[in-house]
Amino acid sequence: MSPDPLQEHNFVSLMGIVLIALVAVTSLTAYAWVCVARRRPALPAALRAGAALCAAGATGVYAWGAVQLLRFDITVHAEACRQAVGASRASRVDGYEATYFPLRFGCHVAGDGTYTAGVPGWLNPTALALGLGTVALAIAAATASPDFRAACARGARRARSLFHVPFGAHS
16 A cells, blocks of 8 residues: 555546557557558568557557546545445545556555456456567567578577587587
8 A cells, every 4th residue: 555545546647648549559550551561571561560450459458548547536436446345345445546557546445455446357458468469479570570580590600600510510
């Protein structure tokens, strides 16, 4: 629990997240379309497009959560906490806990922990899965690139020449 028992998200920060996410989603989607339109070579371009779309999805999902919290002002905290913790524990809510990563608003119940309210439960796992998909597809796109394979071959030849290992020799 933070020192401030009534901690909540900053409105300006949430608006900044939403506006930056809007620009990022638009840019990433446009980049994906460019990758697909060029198709040189086909597989790396498709993987880059997939990575861009996953990144756009993760950003969009996170921004959706920020929008949910923008409409979640102090007047609705009590009702949201009552729904999250149940009527029997609602009177024991002694503070709020706001985090940006993962995006959540928590209602702290004395002696019973923190319950999430205001952010859909699927939001953070979906953003994480799309983020991991972005990383996986970006790595796959980099390794599928002919430039990457050529650089690996050059590096292997250079390493063999440095250590004077004849091609195909094993120790």
